Amino acid sequence: TSCCIFHRSMANPAAWRLPSALVRGAILLGSVTLLVACGSSGQPASSSSRPAPDPLVTDVGEDDGPIDMSTIDPSGGTLVSSDGRLELVFPDGAVADPSVVSLVPVTNLAPGGIGDAYRLGPEGMTFDEPVELRFSYDDADLVGSASAGLGVATQLEDGTWQWLGGELDEAAQIVTATTTHFSVYSLVKGFQIQPQHRDLQPDETANLGIV
Numbered sequence: 001t002s003c004c005i006f007h008r009s010m011a012n013p014a015a016w017r018l019p020s021a022l023v024r025g026a027i028l029l030g031s032v033t034l035l036v037a038c039g040s041s042g043q044p045a046s047s048s049s050r051p052a053p054d055p056l057v058t059d060v061g062e063d064d065g066p067i068d069m070s071t072i073d074p075s076g077g078t079l080v081s082s083d084g085r086l087e088l089v090f091p092d093g094a095v096a097d098p099s100v101v102s103l104v105p106v107t108n109l110a111p112g113g114i115g116d117a118y119r120l121g122p123e124g125m126t127f128d129e130p131v132e133l134r135f136s137y138d139d140a141d142l143v144g145s146a147s148a149g150l151g152v153a154t155q156l157e158d159g160t161w162q163w164l165g166g167e168l169d170e171a172a173q174i175v176t177a178t179t180t181h182f183s184v185y186s187l188v189k190g191f192q193i194q195p196q197h198r199d200l201q202p203d204e205t206a207n208l209g210i211v
Helices: 013-029
Strands: 002-007 068-072 077-080 086-090 099-106 117-121 126-136 150-155 160-165 167-169 174-181 184-189 205-210
Touching: 068 077, 077 099, 086 099, 150 174, 160 174, 160 184, 174 184
Parallel strands: none
Antiparallel strands: 002 205, 068 099, 077 086, 086 126, 099 117, 117 184, 126 174, 150 160, 150 184, 167 174
């Protein structure tokens, strides 16, 4: 956890808007502690160079919405969640035979999790070619963080959250990661400013932590 002091000055109104600058500074200085675990289970690594945090383990979330299903054939296909937040893109050759796949939103217990997590099924199903997971986000999802800190995490069988990272498209507001097997996945904030909101009087100071 990194910490700094935020000072509101009447002589410098720009200082009132330091959170976004603090986030950018944290990225540049590499002083960010990721909130999700990193391990080795055959999953692709993060697209950015970030420190490996300690493993974090949680319970499995409960179903939190309708199940969406689609039949994917060897030529590929897509499956989109009912809320439009997650799109799965199956390339040519991902499956050898027509296969029914599904996704269902679950309560998100991932540290730094954004919105629902999603359980992809059949759970444990593997693919011959990497499947893209395209998570959409909006400005409200960035409160206390920044788009550069977003990534995708997956929950392993023992409850450990593993950081996958992802490719960021800021214009489209999409983070894309890939996987070759189905499990539970979530869009997460790799770091956050704490507290996310604090009202200050003139010449008052507050400690802001980046976790």
